[in-house]
Amino acid sequence: MISDHGCELVDLEYVKEKSQDYLRLYVDKQPGGIDIETIADLSELVGEKLDSLVPDPLPDPYILELSSPGLERPIKKDADWEKAKDQYIHVGLYQKLEGEKVFEGFLRDIDEENLQLEIKIKTRRKLITIPRKQVANARFAIEF
Incomplete structure (x- = not known):
């Protein structure tokens, strides 16, 4: 889904901060990087896809965040x-x-x-x- 929009999933994390769970997806687009409009579009698409999954893969309520990996992006692949x-x-x-x-x-x-x-x-x-x-x-x- 993310690659269908010319983007790459750079990293993913599911963390608890204080009493709130977060699902964070770091996405990028080459060349030139990703812009805020693309992040907003992808956030909506990913959120809809996650909401449609039955059973829910994440048992507790969480906040979905999509963002650029920034200048200090992880090196994984x-x-x-x-x-x-x-x-x-x-x-x-x-x-x-x-x-x-x-x-x-x-x-x-x-x-x-x-x-x-x-x-x-x-x-x-x-x-x-x-x-x-x-x-x-x-x-x-x-x-x-």
């Missing part, structure tokens, strides 16, 4: 990793590597097993290898 090559990214790990669980740097290479990240340590740059199975989350980041 292989196509996302390809787009991220030579870009500045944030990587969170399940376990520490070289004493750290979070790295930011330029993605220099990626294959099925590892990614190569060029990080800055004080005034020098260092290339580190991170096993992909250790990556808990990754997203595009803004370099400071």
